[in-house]
Amino acid sequence: MGKNTKNRLLSVSEMYEADRLTIESGLAGIDLMEAAGLSITREITKRWSPKKTVILCGPGNNGGDGFVVARLLEERGLKAQVLLLGERDKLRGDAKINSDRWAHDVLPLSPDHLHGADLIVDAIFGAGLAREVDGIVAQTLEAAKKLQVPVVAVDTPSGIHGGTGQVLGTTLPANLTITFCRPKTGHYLYPAKKLCGELIVTDIGIPDHVIETINPQTEVNQPQDYFPWPDEETHKYKKGHGVIIGGQQMTGATRLGAICARRVGAGLITISAHGAAYMIYRQGEAGNIVSNDDLDTHLNDPRKNAFLIGPGLGIGEKRQLVVEQLLESSKALILDADALTMLKDWQWKERNAETILTPHEGEFSRLFPEITGSKLEKAKAAAKQSNCTVLLKGPDTVIAAPDGRAVINDSGTPWLATAGSGDSLSGICLGLFAQGLDGFKAASLASWLHGRCAEAFQEGLIAEDIGDILPSVIKTLKNMHSSY
Numbered sequence: 001m002g003k004n005t006k007n008r009l010l011s012v013s014e015m016y017e018a019d020r021l022t023i024e025s026g027l028a029g030i031d032l033m034e035a036a037g038l039s040i041t042r043e044i045t046k047r048w049s050p051k052k053t054v055i056l057c058g059p060g061n062n063g064g065d066g067f068v069v070a071r072l073l074e075e076r077g078l079k080a081q082v083l084l085l086g087e088r089d090k091l092r093g094d095a096k097i098n099s100d101r102w103a104h105d106v107l108p109l110s111p112d113h114l115h116g117a118d119l120i121v122d123a124i125f126g127a128g129l130a131r132e133v134d135g136i137v138a139q140t141l142e143a144a145k146k147l148q149v150p151v152v153a154v155d156t157p158s159g160i161h162g163g164t165g166q167v168l169g170t171t172l173p174a175n176l177t178i179t180f181c182r183p184k185t186g187h188y189l190y191p192a193k194k195l196c197g198e199l200i201v202t203d204i205g206i207p208d209h210v211i212e213t214i215n216p217q218t219e220v221n222q223p224q225d226y227f228p229w230p231d232e233e234t235h236k237y238k239k240g241h242g243v244i245i246g247g248q249q250m251t252g253a254t255r256l257g258a259i260c261a262r263r264v265g266a267g268l269i270t271i272s273a274h275g276a277a278y279m280i281y282r283q284g285e286a287g288n289i290v291s292n293d294d295l296d297t298h299l300n301d302p303r304k305n306a307f308l309i310g311p312g313l314g315i316g317e318k319r320q321l322v323v324e325q326l327l328e329s330s331k332a333l334i335l336d337a338d339a340l341t342m343l344k345d346w347q348w349k350e351r352n353a354e355t356i357l358t359p360h361e362g363e364f365s366r367l368f369p370e371i372t373g374s375k376l377e378k379a380k381a382a383a384k385q386s387n388c389t390v391l392l393k394g395p396d397t398v399i400a401a402p403d404g405r406a407v408i409n410d411s412g413t414p415w416l417a418t419a420g421s422g423d424s425l426s427g428i429c430l431g432l433f434a435q436g437l438d439g440f441k442a443a444s445l446a447s448w449l450h451g452r453c454a455e456a457f458q459e460g461l462i463a464e465d466i467g468d469i470l471p472s473v474i475k476t477l478k479n480m481h482s483s484y
């Protein structure tokens with residue numbers, strides 16, 4: 001993780017720490033709140049000219065932001081009505097100051113007071129959401145949902161946990177969410193990601209050095225700089241020799257992986273296969289090396305530097321022994337699909353070479369049944385426990401390293417939910433691994449490229465298209481790579 005903190009994502013406690021350090025360094029909380037309210041007002045007036053904005057305010061500073069918005073909208077000639085949860089005279093601190101600066105009555109937060117709204121500002125709870133939303137808040141959010149008018153969420157839609165992205169009780173999906181300084185991890189995790197609508201991150205004066213001091217360990221996945229561009233004097237052995245343990249029945253899975261591994265730049269890819277499958281692979285793509293040597297021979301070849309097992313593998317005792325033999329080796333290794341299913345009793349501490357695990361949620365919970373929490377928390381805990389890079393798949397794929405770093409991937413489309421898509425992803429990982437990237441970089445870049453392939457292809461994507469479109473996605477990276 002570089003020094004640049006612009007892609008960092010904050011946990012809720014890191015946000016409070018940023019707030020505290022900023023105030024400690026001399027900036028007043030009331031000024032941060034004013035800046036927050038101003039940026040929200042600007043984003044609203046850029047998009048809409050509401051006749052009546054109803055602002056739902058909570059009892060904390062999220063509500064305080066709402067009072068600032070009410071005042072600034074009014075200053076711009078736009079009508080605003082504040083609905084407040086709790087008693088006005090019980091407000092404290094900056095929220096009280098801004099309530100006092102709002103010269104109008106407030107109404108109690110209730111579904112009965114939403115009428116006439118053509119825009120809703122949701123400032124009930126942000127970072128301070130502490131428990132499930134229920135009672136009058138839940139009823140008001142549900143009623144607001146039915147109005148079908150634009151909703152602007154302050155920091156997060158109320159009811160969404162900023163760290164985990166989970167809904168606590170209920171929430172009000174937003175068209176626009178405005179958050180401050182840096183996004184929170186929850187903004188990039190489902191279901192929050194789709195409930196936030198457009199996400200705007202505004203600068204409210206929290207200095208970069210504060211974020212540098214906090215040094216958050218989670219980022220949005222931006223791995224473009226990791227791409228292993230070949231230099232002019234390279235040759236195929238310098239670009240790595242990956243080995244895929246070929247499935248006996250689902251041979252397509254292995255072939256999809258092999259194509260992607262070669263397309264992303266691996267010098268050579270060998271498919272290791274036996275029996276009838278060996279002949280099938282021999283009749284496949286001309287550029288794949290197909291070998292029926294035993295596993296020891298491959299492992300003893302020092303040029304074969306990265307191995308992938310899992311796609312199309314099937315399960316059974318013999319295969320389990322192969323998985324264990326690979327785990328006992330010192331080769332870089334990716335364990336995917338069926339290989340993960342056979343790992344249950346593996347003693348992780350025995351392995352001391354780069355390893356990537358690529359489970360989806362189901363495989364993850366079979367492999368790490370005792371690990372719970374948000375997707376980010378789970379991936380981080382599993383990476384630490386296993387000493388492997390964990391790539392936990394989904395629309396918000398998380399890649400976590402054993403040392404605590406993590407990225408949340410933001411590329412991709414729902415068209416990736418297709419057979420063979422995961423095999424292509426592990427193939428891209430293998431190709432990058434073979435070229436010498438470490439597990440975290442290989443998994444992060446593979447995930448990003450995989451998602452970009454889907455974005456580039458759009459509708460109708462099937463797994464075969466991923467390898468076909470990969471070169472054009474890599475080409476777009478070339479434009480970003482200054483020294484190539």
Ligand SMILES: NC(=O)C1=CN([C@@H]2O[C@H](COP(=O)(O)OP(=O)(O)OC[C@H]3O[C@@H](n4cnc5c(N)ncnc54)[C@H](OP(=O)(O)O)[C@@H]3O)[C@@H](O)[C@H]2O)[C@@H](O)CC1
Pocket residue numbers: 015016018019032033036058059060061062063064065124125126127128129130131132133134137154155156180204
């Ligand atoms: N960080 C920054 O730099 C800046 C942050 N700013 C803003 O501050 C926001 C964070 O403010 P915050 O800490 O006051 O928390 P907030 O979200 O208002 O909620 C706390 C209140 O809600 C209550 N409550 C909680 N859950 C509840 C439930 N389910 N049902 C009912 N009640 C519940 C809770 O009650 P308690 O748990 O104490 O009983 C407490 O009263 C942040 O999101 C951003 O908008 C900006 O001003 C600019 C600078």
Ligand SMILES: [K+]
Pocket residue numbers: 062122123124125126153154155156157158
């Ligand atoms: K909110």
